[in-house]
Amino acid sequence: MPSPAPAAARTATSATTIAVEAVGLTFPSKSGEPTVALGEVSCRFAPGKVTAIIGPSGCGKSTLLQIVRGFLAPTRGTLRFLLLGGDGATDAAATPRDVAAPHMATVWQAFNLFPWRTVIDNVAFGLEVAGVPKAERLARARKALAAVDLGGFEQKYPRQLSGGMRQRVGIARALVMEPEVLLLDEPFGALDAQTRLVLQEQLATLVERSGTTAILVTHSIEEAILLADTILVMTARPGRIAAEIHDDLPHPRSMATTHDPRFAALFDRIYGLLRQEVIRAMATEGGDA
Numbered sequence: 001m002p003s004p005a006p007a008a009a010r011t012a013t014s015a016t017t018i019a020v021e022a023v024g025l026t027f028p029s030k031s032g033e034p035t036v037a038l039g040e041v042s043c044r045f046a047p048g049k050v051t052a053i054i055g056p057s058g059c060g061k062s063t064l065l066q067i068v069r070g071f072l073a074p075t076r077g078t079l080r081f082l083l084l085g086g087d088g089a090t091d092a093a094a095t096p097r098d099v100a101a102p103h104m105a106t107v108w109q110a111f112n113l114f115p116w117r118t119v120i121d122n123v124a125f126g127l128e129v130a131g132v133p134k135a136e137r138l139a140r141a142r143k144a145l146a147a148v149d150l151g152g153f154e155q156k157y158p159r160q161l162s163g164g165m166r167q168r169v170g171i172a173r174a175l176v177m178e179p180e181v182l183l184l185d186e187p188f189g190a191l192d193a194q195t196r197l198v199l200q201e202q203l204a205t206l207v208e209r210s211g212t213t214a215i216l217v218t219h220s221i222e223e224a225i226l227l228a229d230t231i232l233v234m235t236a237r238p239g240r241i242a243a244e245i246h247d248d249l250p251h252p253r254s255m256a257t258t259h260d261p262r263f264a265a266l267f268d269r270i271y272g273l274l275r276q277e278v279i280r281a282m283a284t285e286g287g288d289a
């Protein structure tokens, strides 16, 4: 039986569904053609579920994440935050209701740590900005670091840590904010293969225990299958959703899950879809996919 969630991995659970309705984004250009960063995407991110977004390079995965986060405004379509109602037992409960955006935090590929701050001060930074008193923010930061197995590294500086440890600081920095929605933009993209495997497993456990809504952008099919409940496969640029794949492999998941025949079946299905799109991206964009 899984042990109870560490306090720092606790996230505010949200009942909010994120609805992306025919959303697209085109960047204007002073000279030449505008860039269609995101074609037209419609999808839903369900509360308490992990959704992975996978697709060829440049198809607009990060753009979609930044639109959800509110950092980029779509040039078409609508982003809505919905309460879908209870079990649909009554008409009123079944009617979606627009609500405020949930509280979100992001883990980036580039660790984005402040080199001049200690590990604990990096993790506590968001709480400091939010005006949380010093004793409380340090206590919360300590718990968040313990949740990613970095207890004892509080007073180190980022340069004294390995890449994998720095990314765990990045995860702690997001978790300490107790977000309702955790956004992960290729969180392990800059790490070596072995460190990546271990962190994927650890993140799978953290996310499972916390019950948070999470959206993961990744280039790794294994990572998507290991972490997600739903996998959105995108087409080559201009990106659209090519397929929405339900991943009901049993929890808890670990590297052992990769030996499950259902894992292989999901992998083949996703690879088959992606292969076509990556070849298309290579043909149209000179091979950077």
Ligand SMILES: Nc1ncnc2c1ncn2[C@@H]1O[C@H](COP(=O)(O)OP(=O)(O)OP(=O)(O)O)[C@@H](O)[C@H]1O
Pocket (backbone or CB within 6 Å): 027, 035, 036, 037, 038, 055, 056, 057, 058, 059, 060, 061, 062, 063, 064, 237
């Ligand atoms: N500020 C910008 N101005 C113009 N074009 C941009 C801008 N930001 C992104 N783009 C372009 O929009 C497209 C989508 O970019 P985005 O980073 O969302 O793709 P991605 O799928 O996340 O790529 P990758 O997998 O390589 O990280 C790319 O062609 C990119 O060059």
